[in-house]
Amino acid sequence: MSGKNVTDVVLADAEGVARAAQILESGGLVALPTETVYGLAARADSAEAVAKIYWAKGRPDFNPLIVHVRDLAQAEEIAVIDDRARNLAERFWPGPLTLILPLREGARIAGAVTAGLPRIALRQPAHRVMQAVLAQTGFPVAAPSANRSEEISPTRADHVTVSLGERCPLVLDGGASQKGLESTIVALRGAGAGAEDGGWSLLRPGPVTKETLERILGPETPNVDAGIEAPGQMARHYSPGKPMRLSVGGAAEGEFFIGFGEVAGDCNLSPSGDLNEAAARLYDCLHRAAASDKSAIAVAPIPYGEVGRAINDRLHRAAAPLD
Numbered sequence: 443m444s445g446k447n448v449t450d451v452v453l454a455d456a457e458g459v460a461r462a463a464q465i466l467e468s469g470g471l472v473a474l475p476t477e478t479v480y481g482l483a484a485r486a487d488s489a490e491a492v493a494k495i496y497w498a499k500g501r502p503d504f505n506p507l508i509v510h511v512r513d514l515a516q517a518e519e520i521a522v523i524d525d526r527a528r529n530l531a532e533r534f535w536p537g538p539l540t541l542i543l544p545l546r547e548g549a550r551i552a553g554a555v556t557a558g559l560p561r562i563a564l565r566q567p568a569h570r571v572m573q574a575v576l577a578q579t580g581f582p583v584a585a586p587s588a589n590r591s592e593e594i595s596p597t598r599a600d601h602v603t604v605s606l607g608e609r610c611p612l613v614l615d616g617g618a619s620q621k622g623l624e625s626t627i628v629a630l631r632g633a634g635a636g637a638e639d640g641g642w643s644l645l646r647p648g649p650v651t652k653e654t655l656e657r658i659l660g661p662e663t664p665n666v667d668a669g670i671e672a673p674g675q676m677a678r679h680y681s682p683g684k685p686m687r688l689s690v691g692g693a694a695e696g697e698f699f700i701g702f703g704e705v706a707g708d709c710n711l712s713p714s715g716d717l718n719e720a721a722a723r724l725y726d727c728l729h730r731a732a733a734s735d736k737s738a739i740a741v742a743p744i745p746y747g748e749v750g751r752a753i754n755d756r757l758h759r760a761a762a763p764l765d
């Protein structure tokens with residue numbers, strides 16, 4: 443680029459999309475809006491490009507990346523899609539559901555994307571900007587959240603620049619992410635022997651709820667060997683870098699208080715008690731809490747139903763003890 447070590451934040455219009463596609467083409471990094479959170483994108487078929495994602499995020503190399511595809515046909519070129527997977531893809535794509543699927547032999551995917559695993563995480567995003575970029579590139583795009591590893595995920599362009607700085611040369615600004623939480627991740631196990639028992643596991647709760655998935659797939663049957671199935675689901679993640687207390691009725695001295703419903707606060711996730719709105723606002727409130735002059739954070743109780751499960755999952759990881 444210019445060599446000036448600056449990040450360009452540009453509008454996600456046709457010109458911005460074309461510039462992003464060109465940078466990806468040449469093996470560079472771009473931060474893009476998606477409906478879940480902002481993603482740090484690189485072409486998934488290039489080892490050099492994918493290495494830049496791990497470098498920019500400071501991400502451990504055992505933590506594999508989600509690959510974003512243009513459509514189901516592109517997913518078929520990369521992974522083996524059985525009837526259950528096809529059913530889920532047809533129902534929820536484009537949208538915030540990631541499927542863990544067997545990697546197809548000979549697929550043009552850099553080994554670091556799957557951290558060397560025989561399975562790959564795929565999703566077709568619903569955001570028009572990410573879709574426009576995928577439509578202009580012939581290759582699928584690996585894109586974890588556009589933040590330093592363990593930090594709070596970005597739901598706005600300025601969150602990206604605060605966390606990644608000049609490590610990401612271009613950010614497309616497409617406004618606030620509508621869902622505000624990372625995609626739901628489902629692992630479908632093959633029908634066979636041993637661990638391939640035909641069951642399924644929810645590896646990460648998200649906007650597509652467990653209740654919705656159980657209506658389609660039947661009860662979840664977690665794999666006994668979940669540690670291997672879900673690499674990178676670290677206890678500490680999404681961290682604001684300050685001590686946090688959860689499910690409390692009010693702030694103690696020196697705490698930034700994140701409210702919900704009638705429990706007011708310095709920032710309220712949803713004054714009307716709407717869990718979808720709370721999900722969309724969660725990371726912005728955490729970013730504000732992190733940037734405030736308060737030394738600690740407290741959060742009001744959030745119900746566990748529907749997307750509340752995913753909100754509480756993220757809050758518990760955000761509150762995991764600091765080193």
Ligand code: AMP
Binds near residue numbers: 542559563587672
């Ligand atoms: P992130 O990119 O931070 O949203 O996280 C993506 C998550 O997807 C990782 O933490 C992994 O747990 C999960 N994941 C990605 N690829 C795979 C895979 N091949 N097998 C199992 N889990 C995966």
Ligand code: MG
Binds near residue numbers: 586587595
């Ligand atoms: Mg992340």
